Amino acid sequence: MNNYKIYMIALGLAGMGLASCTADFLDVESKVESTTGNFYQTESDAYRALIGCYDGWQCTNSNPGNIGGFYMASELMADECFGGTGISDVGNYQVVDRFDQAQSPSELNIFEQDWISYYAAVYRCNELIAHEEQIAWNSEETRGTYMGECRALRALCYFDMVRLWGNIPLFTEPVNENRPQVEPDEVYNVIFNDLLYAAENIPASAYPKSDAANNDGHITQYAAKALLARVYLFYTGYYGKEPSVEGVTKASILQGLEDVIASGEYALVPQFKNLWPAASTWWEGNAASGYTQQSTYAGRGNEETVLAMKFNYTSDYNGNADGNRWLVNMGIRSINVYWTPYGRGWGACTVNPNMWMAYNTGDTRREASIINLVSEGIADDPNYENGYKDQRDYTGYTVKKYTTLSKWEQNESTGEWTLTDETTGLGSGGDYMISQYQDFVVMRYADVLLMAAELGSPNAQEYLNQVRQRAFTEEDEEGNLVLSTYYRQVSATQANIMNERRLEFAFEGQRYWDLLRQGVDYAASQIAGNTSVENGGNPGTVSITASNITNKQGLSQIPNNQITLSNGVLKQNAGW
Structure with missing residues (x-):
C-alpha cells in the first residue's frame, strides 16, 4: 500500500478587531505531516483530518488563481452585477458575466483553479470517510459529529460544482482516475445523502450558539437541515422533479427548517446594517484628537449566522495565506482617498443600477448593501479620478456587503492623510491583497x-x-x-x-x-x-443576450485544460 503524505493546513482564525473571539477548533498546528500508515487511528487523528477538510473547502475561495470562488461567479452571472475590473484587464469576468466567449476568446480556462480546488477538497473528505472504520472512536456521538461535518463539507463542494458545471465526474472514494462525467442526479444523490447523514448524526448539542467563540464555523445539525432545504429548492426548481432519495420530501425538508426555527439557537440581528462590517463601521474624531473606530457590527458568529466560511488574517505570502482573496476584487477600484471606512480593490462586480432602484423608500437594506459612489461623495472627490478613469463597467454603484475596509489618519501639522490599515479596517498591518478576513456567510437565519x-x-x-x-x-x-x-x-x-x-x-x-x-x-x-455604463470615463454598454444563457442552460465553461488532460473523456458543456 502506498503511503501518501497528508498535509492539513489549519484555518487559524485571527480573532481580532471587532470580533475578539477565536475559533478554537481551527487553532491547531499550521502543518502536520503523517502518512496513511500511521494516521487515522484515533479521534484526535480524525479531528485533524476534519480540519484539513474544512481547509480544503476554504481553499476553494482562498487559493490564488480562482476566479474569485463560487461567490464571485454567482454574482457575475446574476442580474445584480457586471464584470467590472480595469479597462486593460483581460475580459474573463466579462465572459462569465455575459455568458459570451467572444468577450475574450482566448480565456478558455477561467474556472481551472476552481475545478482543481474543489476536487482537492473532495479528495480530503473522501480520505477521512474511507478510513472511518479503522479509527478507534471513543463515542458514537463524536463519530457522528466529525463524520457528519465531513460529509456535509463534501456535499457543499459537490453542490457548488454541479450547479456551476452540471455534468461533472463523481468521486466518493480517494482515488485519482480519469473518470467521465455522470448524470447530475447521481451527484445530487450523494449531496442529499451526505446532508441527511449530517442532519441525523451531528447532535443538536454539538456546537451550541451560546459558545460561538469556540464553535463559529462548524457545520451544525441545524446548518445541515438548512442546506438540505437550499439543495431541495434548487433541484426541484431547476430539474422540475422530486428527488429519488429516501427521506427527502417537501414535508421532511420543511420540518427540518421548522426544527431550526424552534431550536431558539438563532434570531435576526435587530438592524440589517449591523450584519456587514462596511455598513456598520465608521471613524470619528479630528486631526487634533485623533480618529477612533466606531461600529455597531454584530460581529462574527452573531445570532443570525447559521453557517459561515471562515478566513484568517495573514501578514505575508508564507504558503498558509488563507485570507479572503476575492474580497479585494470587490473593493473600489484604485481608491486613493480617505473615504473611510472603504478600502481599495480591483473594482469587480459593479452594481447594476436596477438593484439600487429595486428597493422601496424606507428599506434600510439598500444603503447597507450598496455603495452609491455619487451620493456618498466618492465620485466627486478629485482623488478618485484615477480609479474612475481605470474602471470598466462603471455604474456609480458597487457592493457594500462585501468590500475592503481601511483606516486613514491625518497628520496634525501637515494635514496630510496616511493609510494606516488596509486589511479590513478591523486589524492592523498585513497585505490588503491576501489579508482580508471577513467571513463569507453561507447561510443566515x-x-x-x-x-x-x-x-x-x-x-x-x-x-x-x-x-x-x-x-x-x-x-x-x-x-x-x-x-x-x-x-x-x-x-x-x-x-x-x-x-x-x-x-x-x-x-x-x-x-x-x-x-x-x-x-x-x-x-x-x-x-x-442593455445597460449604459462607462469604460475608462467613456460611454459604453453592457449587452447580455438571453440566448447566450438559454443555449448553455445557465451552466459555466468547463476548463479546456481539464478536457485536454482527460484525453477527451470530459466533454464541454453545450454553448461553450
Missing part, C-alpha cells in the same frame, strides 16, 4: 425563515413579516428601534417571497441560483438587457 415560508409553512406570513419588518426598522431621535412608517405588509405569495429574497440576499451569491430554479428561460429574461 433570514434564509431559513424565507425558505420555510416558500415551502408552505403554516407560519409563512409571520416568517415573511419578520424579515420585512427588520428591513424597515430604524432608530428614532432617542435611539430606540422603531418600525418605519414606510413599512407595508405584503402577503406570503410565491412571487412576494422571491422578491423579498432578491432584496434580502442581494450580493450574497444567492440571486442567480434563485433565478435559475424558476426556469432557465425566466432567468435569462431577467438577466438579459
Whole structure:
C-alpha cells in the first residue's frame, strides 16, 4: 500500500478587531505531516483530518488563481452585477458575466483553479470517510459529529460544482482516475445523502450558539437541515422533479427548517446594517484628537449566522495565506482617498443600477448593501479620478456587503492623510491583497425563515413579516428601534417571497441560483438587457443576450485544460 503524505493546513482564525473571539477548533498546528500508515487511528487523528477538510473547502475561495470562488461567479452571472475590473484587464469576468466567449476568446480556462480546488477538497473528505472504520472512536456521538461535518463539507463542494458545471465526474472514494462525467442526479444523490447523514448524526448539542467563540464555523445539525432545504429548492426548481432519495420530501425538508426555527439557537440581528462590517463601521474624531473606530457590527458568529466560511488574517505570502482573496476584487477600484471606512480593490462586480432602484423608500437594506459612489461623495472627490478613469463597467454603484475596509489618519501639522490599515479596517498591518478576513456567510437565519415560508409553512406570513419588518426598522431621535412608517405588509405569495429574497440576499451569491430554479428561460429574461455604463470615463454598454444563457442552460465553461488532460473523456458543456 502506498503511503501518501497528508498535509492539513489549519484555518487559524485571527480573532481580532471587532470580533475578539477565536475559533478554537481551527487553532491547531499550521502543518502536520503523517502518512496513511500511521494516521487515522484515533479521534484526535480524525479531528485533524476534519480540519484539513474544512481547509480544503476554504481553499476553494482562498487559493490564488480562482476566479474569485463560487461567490464571485454567482454574482457575475446574476442580474445584480457586471464584470467590472480595469479597462486593460483581460475580459474573463466579462465572459462569465455575459455568458459570451467572444468577450475574450482566448480565456478558455477561467474556472481551472476552481475545478482543481474543489476536487482537492473532495479528495480530503473522501480520505477521512474511507478510513472511518479503522479509527478507534471513543463515542458514537463524536463519530457522528466529525463524520457528519465531513460529509456535509463534501456535499457543499459537490453542490457548488454541479450547479456551476452540471455534468461533472463523481468521486466518493480517494482515488485519482480519469473518470467521465455522470448524470447530475447521481451527484445530487450523494449531496442529499451526505446532508441527511449530517442532519441525523451531528447532535443538536454539538456546537451550541451560546459558545460561538469556540464553535463559529462548524457545520451544525441545524446548518445541515438548512442546506438540505437550499439543495431541495434548487433541484426541484431547476430539474422540475422530486428527488429519488429516501427521506427527502417537501414535508421532511420543511420540518427540518421548522426544527431550526424552534431550536431558539438563532434570531435576526435587530438592524440589517449591523450584519456587514462596511455598513456598520465608521471613524470619528479630528486631526487634533485623533480618529477612533466606531461600529455597531454584530460581529462574527452573531445570532443570525447559521453557517459561515471562515478566513484568517495573514501578514505575508508564507504558503498558509488563507485570507479572503476575492474580497479585494470587490473593493473600489484604485481608491486613493480617505473615504473611510472603504478600502481599495480591483473594482469587480459593479452594481447594476436596477438593484439600487429595486428597493422601496424606507428599506434600510439598500444603503447597507450598496455603495452609491455619487451620493456618498466618492465620485466627486478629485482623488478618485484615477480609479474612475481605470474602471470598466462603471455604474456609480458597487457592493457594500462585501468590500475592503481601511483606516486613514491625518497628520496634525501637515494635514496630510496616511493609510494606516488596509486589511479590513478591523486589524492592523498585513497585505490588503491576501489579508482580508471577513467571513463569507453561507447561510443566515433570514434564509431559513424565507425558505420555510416558500415551502408552505403554516407560519409563512409571520416568517415573511419578520424579515420585512427588520428591513424597515430604524432608530428614532432617542435611539430606540422603531418600525418605519414606510413599512407595508405584503402577503406570503410565491412571487412576494422571491422578491423579498432578491432584496434580502442581494450580493450574497444567492440571486442567480434563485433565478435559475424558476426556469432557465425566466432567468435569462431577467438577466438579459442593455445597460449604459462607462469604460475608462467613456460611454459604453453592457449587452447580455438571453440566448447566450438559454443555449448553455445557465451552466459555466468547463476548463479546456481539464478536457485536454482527460484525453477527451470530459466533454464541454453545450454553448461553450
